Amino acid sequence: MEKSNPIVGIQLARNGERPLYSQLAQALKELIIKGELSSGSKIPPIRQLAGILGVNNSTVVQALEVLSREGLIYKHVGRGTFVAPSSRSQPPVEGGGHVYDFSSLAPATELFPVLDFKKALNRALDYYGGEALNYQPHLGYRPLREKMAALLGQEGISVSPERIMVISGSQQGIDISAKVLLEQGETVFLEEPTYPGSLLTFQGRGVRIINIPIRQSGLDFVELEKRLADFRPRLLFVMTRLQNPTGYSYTPEQKAHLLQLAYKYNFYILEDDYLSALDYRDYRSTDPPLKAMDRWDRVILLKSFSKVLMPGLRLGFVILPEGLQEDFLGAKYAADISSSGLMQRAFSFFLQDDSWEEHLKTIRREFRSRYQLVKKFLKEQSPLLYFWDPEGGLFFWVRLNRGGWSEDLAVLLRRRGVDIAPGSAFFAGKRQTPWFRLSFATGSKKDLERGLDLLKDGLQELQTGQDLDRIPQEEPEKRLF
Amino acid sequence: MEKSNPIVGIQLARNGERPLYSQLAQALKELIIKGELSSGSKIPPIRQLAGILGVNNSTVVQALEVLSREGLIYKHVGRGTFVAPSSRSQPPVEGGGHVYDFSSLAPATELFPVLDFKKALNRALDYYGGEALNYQPHLGYRPLREKMAALLGQEGISVSPERIMVISGSQQGIDISAKVLLEQGETVFLEEPTYPGSLLTFQGRGVRIINIPIRQSGLDFVELEKRLADFRPRLLFVMTRLQNPTGYSYTPEQKAHLLQLAYKYNFYILEDDYLSALDYRDYRSTDPPLKAMDRWDRVILLKSFSKVLMPGLRLGFVILPEGLQEDFLGAKYAADISSSGLMQRAFSFFLQDDSWEEHLKTIRREFRSRYQLVKKFLKEQSPLLYFWDPEGGLFFWVRLNRGGWSEDLAVLLRRRGVDIAPGSAFFAGKRQTPWFRLSFATGSKKDLERGLDLLKDGLQELQTGQDLDRIPQEEPEKRLF
Numbered sequence: 001m002e003k004s005n006p007i008v009g010i011q012l013a014r015n016g017e018r019p020l021y022s023q024l025a026q027a028l029k030e031l032i033i034k035g036e037l038s039s040g041s042k043i044p045p046i047r048q049l050a051g052i053l054g055v056n057n058s059t060v061v062q063a064l065e066v067l068s069r070e071g072l073i074y075k076h077v078g079r080g081t082f083v084a085p086s087s088r089s090q091p092p093v094e095g096g097g098h099v100y101d102f103s104s105l106a107p108a109t110e111l112f113p114v115l116d117f118k119k120a121l122n123r124a125l126d127y128y129g130g131e132a133l134n135y136q137p138h139l140g141y142r143p144l145r146e147k148m149a150a151l152l153g154q155e156g157i158s159v160s161p162e163r164i165m166v167i168s169g170s171q172q173g174i175d176i177s178a179k180v181l182l183e184q185g186e187t188v189f190l191e192e193p194t195y196p197g198s199l200l201t202f203q204g205r206g207v208r209i210i211n212i213p214i215r216q217s218g219l220d221f222v223e224l225e226k227r228l229a230d231f232r233p234r235l236l237f238v239m240t241r242l243q244n245p246t247g248y249s250y251t252p253e254q255k256a257h258l259l260q261l262a263y264k265y266n267f268y269i270l271e272d273d274y275l276s277a278l279d280y281r282d283y284r285s286t287d288p289p290l291k292a293m294d295r296w297d298r299v300i301l302l303k304s305f306s307k308v309l310m311p312g313l314r315l316g317f318v319i320l321p322e323g324l325q326e327d328f329l330g331a332k333y334a335a336d337i338s339s340s341g342l343m344q345r346a347f348s349f350f351l352q353d354d355s356w357e358e359h360l361k362t363i364r365r366e367f368r369s370r371y372q373l374v375k376k377f378l379k380e381q382s383p384l385l386y387f388w389d390p391e392g393g394l395f396f397w398v399r400l401n402r403g404g405w406s407e408d409l410a411v412l413l414r415r416r417g418v419d420i421a422p423g424s425a426f427f428a429g430k431r432q433t434p435w436f437r438l439s440f441a442t443g444s445k446k447d448l449e450r451g452l453d454l455l456k457d458g459l460q461e462l463q464t465g466q467d468l469d470r471i472p473q474e475e476p477e478k479r480l481f
Numbered sequence: 482m483e484k485s486n487p488i489v490g491i492q493l494a495r496n497g498e499r500p501l502y503s504q505l506a507q508a509l510k511e512l513i514i515k516g517e518l519s520s521g522s523k524i525p526p527i528r529q530l531a532g533i534l535g536v537n538n539s540t541v542v543q544a545l546e547v548l549s550r551e552g553l554i555y556k557h558v559g560r561g562t563f564v565a566p567s568s569r570s571q572p573p574v575e576g577g578g579h580v581y582d583f584s585s586l587a588p589a590t591e592l593f594p595v596l597d598f599k600k601a602l603n604r605a606l607d608y609y610g611g612e613a614l615n616y617q618p619h620l621g622y623r624p625l626r627e628k629m630a631a632l633l634g635q636e637g638i639s640v641s642p643e644r645i646m647v648i649s650g651s652q653q654g655i656d657i658s659a660k661v662l663l664e665q666g667e668t669v670f671l672e673e674p675t676y677p678g679s680l681l682t683f684q685g686r687g688v689r690i691i692n693i694p695i696r697q698s699g700l701d702f703v704e705l706e707k708r709l710a711d712f713r714p715r716l717l718f719v720m721t722r723l724q725n726p727t728g729y730s731y732t733p734e735q736k737a738h739l740l741q742l743a744y745k746y747n748f749y750i751l752e753d754d755y756l757s758a759l760d761y762r763d764y765r766s767t768d769p770p771l772k773a774m775d776r777w778d779r780v781i782l783l784k785s786f787s788k789v790l791m792p793g794l795r796l797g798f799v800i801l802p803e804g805l806q807e808d809f810l811g812a813k814y815a816a817d818i819s820s821s822g823l824m825q826r827a828f829s830f831f832l833q834d835d836s837w838e839e840h841l842k843t844i845r846r847e848f849r850s851r852y853q854l855v856k857k858f859l860k861e862q863s864p865l866l867y868f869w870d871p872e873g874g875l876f877f878w879v880r881l882n883r884g885g886w887s888e889d890l891a892v893l894l895r896r897r898g899v900d901i902a903p904g905s906a907f908f909a910g911k912r913q914t915p916w917f918r919l920s921f922a923t924g925s926k927k928d929l930e931r932g933l934d935l936l937k938d939g940l941q942e943l944q945t946g947q948d949l950d951r952i953p954q955e956e957p958e959k960r961l962f
Contacts, residue, residue, distance in 0.1 A: 057641055057643065058642065058643050061643050106615050106616045107615075109610065109611030109612055109614075109615055110611065112614050114606065118603070118606050121602060122599070125599050125602075129593075130590030130591065130592075130595050130791070131590055133590075133595065133598070133791040134588075134590055134791065134793055135587045136793075161539060162542050169817055169818060171816070172817045175816055183665075184687055197818065200811060310611070311615050312614030312616075312617075312821060312822050312823055313614070314817065314819075314820070314821050331685065333678065333681060334656055334682045334685050335652070335653065335656055335816065336650055336652055336653045336656075336816075337650060337792075339795070340793060342793055343821065
């Protein structure tokens with residue numbers, strides 16, 4: 001007798017006592033745990049599954065979401081959904097819950113100044129009424145641009161409010177910069193590794209991407225100059241302070257060098273300043289952004305508050321070089337007409353009183369303490385792990401130092417209720433790397449501690465099943481990528 | 482003695498009693514009114530002006546903004562800023578104020594349900610706290626997507642919440658659809674005339690644009706079929722209900738025809754449904770959107786509430802066809818990561834009680850009465866003006882029927898404190914047309930009435946100075962464009 005697909009045998013009770021999706025999730029879970037759906041096997045496509053079972057597509061989607069959260073299945077973009085490895089031997093954590101997400105840069109919700117911001121929102125509505133909810137001036141709400149000019153002034157950037165455009169977060173800034181500066185076939189230079197959202201934008205724009213490695217000592221300037229002469233890019237995208245994902249901060253000399261190159265080879269630098277408020281060095285940081293040293297007007301500065309205030313603000317700022325204002329206004333209009341007038345006004349009120357400074361103190365204290373906790377953990381894991389010390393920010397760039405891929409570690413950790421960001425996400429064309437980004441931004445400190453314990457277990461498990469010679473043992477600096 | 486530039490003689494008092502920009506605006510105004518800066522002459526570039534006068538660029542910008550609002554100067558994109566014609570003989574309206582903006586589709590602020598929305602915002606913050614201000618699921622907040630599915634169900638569209646993606650307004654929907662569907666060099670078909678924001682997006686994407694005329698009887702299907710065979714587009718962008726700017730609504734037969742063509746020639750239709758709630762016909766409208774008839778899944782429906790609720794909502798919805806979900810999620814991420822979680826939750830609460838239905842009743846009543854007022858006016862102006870009757874919406878598509886260009890009328894009206902939207906804005910390559918869009922969305926009804934009086938005066942003035950034979954007198958239908 002031919003072995004039939006075990007899914008066909010699933011029975012769902014339609015008496016309404018328990019939602020169909022929940023029954024389906026339970027039934028699939030049992031098949032996986034019993035091994036009838038074996039590790040690595042493909043789950044049929046949603047429509048097919050819905051057809052077999054006689055349920056709506058959405059029922060299937062919800063059931064798969066449950067299994068995915070429990071680490072029993074995983075999605076492979078473009079290939080489908082699969083049963084996670086060793087699901088049988090490794091049942092999910094108690095209750096299928098999620099313990100800690102080391103992959104997320106969404107800051108801990110508990111740290112958001114919700115009450116202060118609520119006050120600011122209500123003030124904005126009371127003061128402006130419907131005006132706050134109508135279309136906005138294309139550059140953005142002027143008092144907010146003035147406040148931003150003042151904040152930038154504190155960082156050594158002298159800029160008029162007319163040159164500051166409000167946008168809906170840094171990602172939009174990257175997207176419209178790509179539109180303004182890059183026609184298809186033109187060239188952009190990126191740091192490697194880099195922020196995945198920038199890869200998404202530049203790949204979607206159909207431009208040529210040239211990657212310049214970030215070493216532990218910073219951007220590889222030898223490589224950069226060689227490539228500049230060959231490719232003549234229009235744009236270089238950099239994060240000069242607490243680079244994502246490496247945490248590297250450029251030295252003043254490196255910044256000066258970069259600006260000279262931008263002048264010499266006539267390209268713009270898109271500088272994403274998204275995390276600079278979080279510097280934990282004991283000496284007061286005196287490093288200004290690249291833009292503060294930009295006497296040739298080559299730098300387009302993006303400033304956002306998603307990580308240091310709240311992602312839900314959905315506001316950011318672009319400092320526009322002379323001559324590009326009209327183009328940026330057009331690209332912003334094409335993107336979403338204007339950013340929320342209510343949020344702009346509320347943020348402006350919020351910046352007006354002490355809330356902002358107090359909030360900065362709070363998050364610096366909290367994240368610095370998390371940073372120290374995780375750093376201590378990473379040191380204890382040496383020589384199993386190797387890491388770069390960012391001296392700030394929300395994450396570490398960590399390497400599996402005894403062989404193994406972070407992508408395998410991610411699968412294995414997910415079953416324990418823990419997520420990491422495998423390094424391949426930060427490269428244009430890598431499928432596996434020993435590096436991963438370990439963020440401590442999200443959740444509570446207690447969950448972070450539990451997460452670290454599980455990470456430790458996961459690392460042990462990875463080592464146990466590991467062919468330690470699979471990756472040649474070189475010096476860390478040489479085998480970065 | 483050589484005649485010096487009159488601007489050099491401007492004296493500004495730096496005693497701080499009156500802002501520099503305001504003094505500068507006044508001084509320039511006097512030069513214009515005295516005729517020392519003559520009609521049509523170019524204002525020096527901002528930096529040069531700032532240099533001459535020893536003030537900041539921003540001071541000059543603010544001063545020019547004042548003059549621009551008063552209609553004394555105008556900008557010509559790419560060419561500079563000029564003194565408006567006949568400024569001397571036609572001083573600005575009392576106090577330099579603005580009377581009515583017939584060019585704007587931003588609905589009257591007084592009609593926004595500010596208090597109800599404020600309540601919804603506070604409920605969202607009280608209920609969800611920081612979660613409302615964090616990153617959001619990429620498809621959007623699920624309860625809102627469920628409500629949207631229910632609303633679409635009332636229009637005959639059966640769709641699961643998994644196929645509804647929240648976006649930051651219709652314009653973003655057009656922009657990400659262009660990214661997902663069109664590589665550079667591919668072809669998009671547009672209605673002609675069409676919404677300027679779509680032109681901005683498609684031109685910025687570097688794709689080939691083919692325009693299909695909208696006649697008074699609807700889209701020119703003969704032209705469309707001829708072009709389809711030649712160009713094989715990937716996408717057609719349409720507004721099937723109350724098309725912007727013509728106000729035309731497709732008949733059910735035209736919709737069926739369009740769908741058959743989409744199937745036959747294998748293209749997607751991007752349908753922007755932005756105004757359908759505003760139908761003033763006495764019989765209950767039974768026309769569903771194209772999407773309701775879409776059995777081949779060729780339609781990408783955009784739904785927004787900017788015009789019927791508040792532009793400041795910055796929310797819209799895309800109904801995704803099977804197979805495009807992943808691509809749209811990626812493009813949305815690249816655009817702005819996610820739309821405001823707070824606005825999504827507030828809108829969801831707002832839709833929950835009676836506020837939404839009540840608001841719809843209010844704006845239908847108000848805009849219908851404005852529609853009737855403007856229609857009466859336009860009839861009275863016949864045969865000077867010719868117009869299409871949209872039987873709904875917020876604007877009329879109007880033609881100068883005795884010669885003259887709407888672009889000239891716009892300049893002339895601006896001096897009277899009135900703006901119209903000249904037709905050329907709605908065409909990809911026209912600089913002059915006798916058509917213009919006359920919107921009655923904004924401001925108070927009283928201002929609208931004053932605006933109509935000034936429009937009448939402006940029309941008289943235009944006729945007086947007019948060579949009536951400049952445009953050949955054909956039948957309206959034949960000389961649409």
